Amino acid sequence: MxxxxxxxxxxxxxxxxxxxxxxxxxxxxxxxxxxxxxxxxxxxxxxxxxxxxxxxxxxxxxxxLVEAFIKIIEEKADKIDKVDHLEIWLPSTASEHTVNYLAQLGFTYEGKKLDGEVGSHKVLKKDLLGNRIAAAQS
Structure with a gap:
């Protein structure tokens, strides 16, 4: 195993x-x-x-490496009351494989945003409030 x-x-x-x-x-x-x-x-x-x-x-x-970092960030964010979501900005050229992998970790695709200096980015977001509400109810 x-x-x-x-x-x-x-x-x-x-x-x-x-x-x-x-x-x-x-x-x-x-x-x-x-x-x-x-x-x-x-x-x-x-x-x-x-x-x-x-x-x-x-x-x-x-x-x-990615999954471990996200879990640690979620644990730290859970201790801070004002953090309600995580947001990841990927370069617009990032592969669909990367977006799909992050979707498996609970992120949803929010669309593209334009940053004047760097270019456009794909934005993925994960809601943390649902986790806190579920934990408080149990």
Whole structure:
């Protein structure tokens, strides 16, 4: 059975065996891929926020940074009364795969907004008030 856990130092040696396609950054041109060296550096710096999937043979099957960041932000926002939603601005050139992935995490597409200096962005929003109301009722 595959287990999910935080990344540890020894995992950095195993990461080279897996596909690095999941580790993407948003650039002005849209989605770009980290080179392996930059990916490993990011994993080392932000190890508290990276989850890995480990197979029964103790092989790393994949990792996820976005979902861990969003969960942490939601937990922090839950402690602040005035935060009622999260909003993510993606470059207009961001792929549909990215938008669909964020939709799976509870974000809805709100449309495009124009920023004069940078260009247009796709805006995705996640309502946090529903989570608080459900928690208060239980």
């Amino acid at each position: 595959t287990t999910i856990r935080k990344i540890c130092c020894n995992d950095l040696f195993e990461i080279t065996h897996m596909s690095m396609e999941q580790l993407t950054i948003l650039g002005k041109e849209g989605i770009g891929f980290f080179p392996l060296e930059a990916s490993l550096e990011c994993m080392a710096k932000f190890s508290d926020y990276i989850l890995v999937a480990v197979s029964p043979g103790n092989r790393i099957k994949g990792c996820n």
